[in-house]
Amino acid sequence: MHYRELQELINLKHEGGYWDFKREWHHSKTDLLHDIICMANNLENRDAYIIIGVDEDNDFLACDISNDANRRNTQKLTDFLKDKKFAGGIRPLVHVETFMIDNASVDVIVVENSKNTPFFLTEKYDGVFPHQIYTRVQETNTPTTSSADINHIEYLWKKRFHLLDSPIEKFSFYLSDCKNWIEMPNEYVQYYKTNPEYVIEIENDDRDGYEYYLFNQTDPRPHWSTIRLKYYNTVLIEYSGIALDGGRYFSIAPRKKIISYNRNDFICFCYFTKDSLEYRVHEFYYRSKYEGSDESIAHRRFMESILIFETGNQLNEFMRYVKPIFKEYSCTKRHLVPHINLPSGYKDDAFQKDWTVFFKLSELYEQFISSLSD
Structure with missing residues (x-):
């Protein structure tokens, strides 16, 4: 992700189909896993961003997260996903990038685009259910207790089998x-x-x-x-x-x-x-x-x-x-x-x-x- 792209998304002052704002790092591991799966299954066919350190309830101002007790780097995030039971043993690829926005450290979890959609669990992890396919439509994630609409699930399978490719x-x-x-x-x-x-x-x-x-x-x-x-x-x-x-x-x-x-x-x-x-x-x-x-x-x-x-x-x-x-x-x-x-x-x-x-x-x-x- 480039600094200019991040600044442009913040200036939009709303969330979208491949980006989400968080004021601070997730307290709940369930919420973190759910957000990553939704972004990995995004319908935009591109890298997705969980932007941490932007307060959407306060005019999308940057909030420094350098001392956040729940903060994770790329290695910790990869380790977090490693033991989750994903279908086929294929997990989303993620990395963390840090930017300075208005003298505040802002982290971005970059969920890398992949053809291996849909990503889903085969065993339950807390509130994230097995065999449920989660995605993101505009600014809304599929609830943990539901599965995505059938047309969105079809799209994700078509992506895996390269049926959407030029x-x-x-x-x-x-x-x-x-x-x-x-x-x-x-x-x-x-x-x-x-x-x-x-x-x-x-x-x-x-x-x-x-x-x-x-x-x-x-x-x-x-x-x-x-x-x-x-x-x-x-x-x-x-x-x-x-x-x-x-x-x-x-x-x-x-x-x-x-x-x-x-x-x-x-x-x-x-x-x-x-x-x-x-x-x-x-x-x-x-x-x-x-x-x-x-x-x-x-x-x-x-x-x-x-x-x-x-x-x-x-x-x-x-x-x-x-x-x-x-x-x-x-x-x-x-x-x-x-x-x-x-x-x-x-x-x-x-x-x-x-x-x-x-x-x-x-x-x-x-x-x-x-x-x-x-």
């Missing part, structure tokens, strides 16, 4: 089932076994441009292609594909991000975010073709040359973290630039600079990730 969302889901993709004899076309209208098509690309991460391979020569994700004959999206180490290992090319200081002063790096479709494609090729094989060495060297983020939000946070300190930062470890052997007409200066930038960013990335757990 074709591109279904593509992402099917890619996780790599064993059920059938490869055509020419090896350039694959289709999903149970839904053959979903097709992956590869076409060779004649370009010969180099990227710095190629030089971390035994054979750095580039072999580019175009990856097309198709639904029937409609191209849903196209990506650049790259065959690494002389064609022994194939993957989608990573994305690039620029941190700009001014018009002629910027740094560039390559990355994946794990919540992206690009990363699903990358994982699909690795798991279906190379995992456990000799080619996994090329995969490891590839992954050592780029940055991996959990989410797009984490990527943006990292860029904000890095920008003010990058220029003055000196590497604490000794890094060796891979051997760069280029054909005539190329200069290796740019690639050496790319590696120097990457080494600094990789160290700063480790520090950034460490700071998140502090």
Whole structure:
């Protein structure tokens, strides 16, 4: 959650289908569990927020909760849910974020969006009943003694079985089932076994441009292609594909991000975010073709040359973290630039600079990730 989003919700001065205000942390564990389940089963198909430290009865003013005896952090909240008997053993994913609003600490329980709806208990916990499906309609939670309306329950089951997904969302889901993709004899076309209208098509690309991460391979020569994700004959999206180490290992090319200081002063790096479709494609090729094989060495060297983020939000946070300190930062470890052997007409200066930038960013990335757990 971003500060601006929180401020916007407070300024609305009412609750809604995916956010709720509490003046203080729950005294009752029953109420806390019920609120989390309702938010996990929200009908907005998005992350939901239980905002603690806002008094809706007093013009939605912020109330400092830093000394609240019932306050919980992410670990305590996760532990609280761990021993509850959820159906299938699948529990809502939650974390706590803290913000300063008008000099007051405000906590937000972020209930992460999930396809595993509906969440419900199989054993009673105090006043939360088993096999009752709770949800949230506008600003109202389903009472603990009731179950949601049948149309809302149907919606939540459809969400679990991906019946509400767009074709591109279904593509992402099917890619996780790599064993059920059938490869055509020419090896350039694959289709999903149970839904053959979903097709992956590869076409060779004649370009010969180099990227710095190629030089971390035994054979750095580039072999580019175009990856097309198709639904029937409609191209849903196209990506650049790259065959690494002389064609022994194939993957989608990573994305690039620029941190700009001014018009002629910027740094560039390559990355994946794990919540992206690009990363699903990358994982699909690795798991279906190379995992456990000799080619996994090329995969490891590839992954050592780029940055991996959990989410797009984490990527943006990292860029904000890095920008003010990058220029003055000196590497604490000794890094060796891979051997760069280029054909005539190329200069290796740019690639050496790319590696120097990457080494600094990789160290700063480790520090950034460490700071998140502090």
